[in-house]
Amino acid sequence: MATPTDIPIIKSKIIKDETYHENYKEMLSMISTLNDRLAQATKQGSKKAIVQHLKRGQLLIRDRIDLLLDEDSPFLELCPFAGWGQDEMTLGGSIVAGIGLVNGVECMISGNVPTLFGGSSNEISVAKGERIAAISIENNLPFIQLIQTGGAKLDQQSRVFHPGGGQFRMLSQRTKLNLPTCSVVFGSSTAGGAYAPSLSDYVIMVKNQAQVFLGGPPLVQMATGEIVDAESLGGADMHSRKSGVSDQLALDEYDAIKKAREFIGRLKWQKKGKVPATHLFPRIEEPLYDADELLGFVSANIKVPFDAIEVIARIVDGSRFTTFKPLYGPNIITGWAYVHGFQVGLIANNNVIFTQEANKATQFIRLCNMMNVPLLFLQNTTGFMVGKKYEEEGIIKAGVHFVNAVSNSEVPAITIMMGASYGAGNYAMCGRAYNPRFLFSWPNSKCSVMGPDQLTGVMDIIMRESSSRSGKPIDEESAAARKEIFRSMVENESDAYWTSSRLLDDGIIDPRMTRVILGFCLSIIYNEQVKGGGLDDAKIF
Known part of the structure; x- marks a missing residue:
């Protein structure tokens, strides 16, 4: 059987010359840009929205996730740049998602950002949610949803409603696969936000704070003429005592997070995959090179x-x-x-x-x-x-x-x-x-399909061959302008x-x-x- 010393060691040939140091500066600049953009992409809304949220005694989504995770657990945040540069209102899909350890178990965690447009779902939310769901199913991960959402963003309803149903299909499939889903509801969760916890295997609601209903009081009044307050219609206490939608009534957000951790601990979750034996390596060797x-x-x-x-x-x-x-x-x-x-x-x-x-x-x-x-x-x-x-x-x-x-x-x-x-x-x-x-x-x-220069050059050759066949002269100034516009587009899209x-x-x-x-x-x-x-x-x- 092979031992670590049997495996050849790569001999680095890197020379730290002027080219190396110039390249280092350029890459370091790219890393600085990356960090700046990550800071922008992971913002949790305006200062006003954050202040109002905290005044209500509620935790920010990233604080909720930090409390849910084990102490010193890694958190692999996924798709933070979803929606970047498309529309400020879709950035990140109003979702924070990633994988971390909860009671020693690797879990997929997804949470609405209630301080960003009320946590409402937009078209990026749907696409990001599908990717997150796929990763959790492929890798056999328990799923914890931290819910507080106004449902679909109504001005994007056509782009949210049609594909958005896939979220409910995937939640249903998880149950068939015996993949547990736990939902913690922290605030008002309307329409699609009501189906998500209802399709979960275990639901925790925060007393005097969580509200789950298909239609809020205004919609109920419009549809049926019934006048009812939000707490009576879909409050955590009602769902815990009467409807049975809630499995646990939490006293506050801290208690809700504690109950979610307890649920994951009770699963006694085991990896299906046989982790390769590492007894050949008395310790994990770090690379020889920095x-x-x-x-x-x-x-x-x-x-x-x-x-x-x-x-x-x-x-x-x-x-x-x-x-x-x-x-x-x-x-x-x-x-x-x-x-x-x-x-x-x-x-x-x-x-x-x-x-x-x-x-x-x-x-x-x-x-x-x-x-x-x-x-x-x-x-x-x-x-x-x-x-x-x-x-x-x-x-x-x-x-x-x-x-x-x-x-x-x-x-x-x-x-x-x-x-x-x-x-x-x-x-x-x-x-x-x-x-x-x-x-x-x-x-x-x-x-992309090819580099900007190559793609622009190919398009130019095709244009000139077409002009030659048709016998039409080429306006070189106009052609040069079109080439530059096209090249810039390809550069941007790659x-x-x-x-x-x-x-x-x-x-x-x-x-x-x-x-x-x-x-x-x-x-x-x-x-x-x-x-x-x-x-x-x-x-x-």
């Missing part, structure tokens, strides 16, 4: 290549890595390592993908499925190589095998976008459409914040935090059984 060095050699400008092996050396245990086919298809690095004691199969780009790289990655995915080892994709690729020679070599067929293997792989995958993610390279390297369990972006990353805003990742992270986040995600993944499947189509050798 993660801070990532900022020096990872290119702020994605046009400048960097060696992915240097990234691997700074995120895997002991900087130890067993390479697979090291001399074949060198533009893709494949091999096995441990991250916080969890074995992973790594597939990392050194830019463009040729036929050999596609063949190697395809076989490696098959092996990881045979071994029941999760996959870690480190994306930095301009896509598959094009040209007459490569078409003749069968680049299409090789690429299809690669994409097929990723599509049918059954072991969990985590994807990190650490640079370029263009074209079918995004697909083959397990982009969003290929359902990785988690996908995070570094702030320097770019994702930016990490644009894609994160549209939930094409689960968050933008500081590269130096990659190892920590990967370790937590791998632990979360093992809440479900990790088991691969046979990939017959991947047998190409």
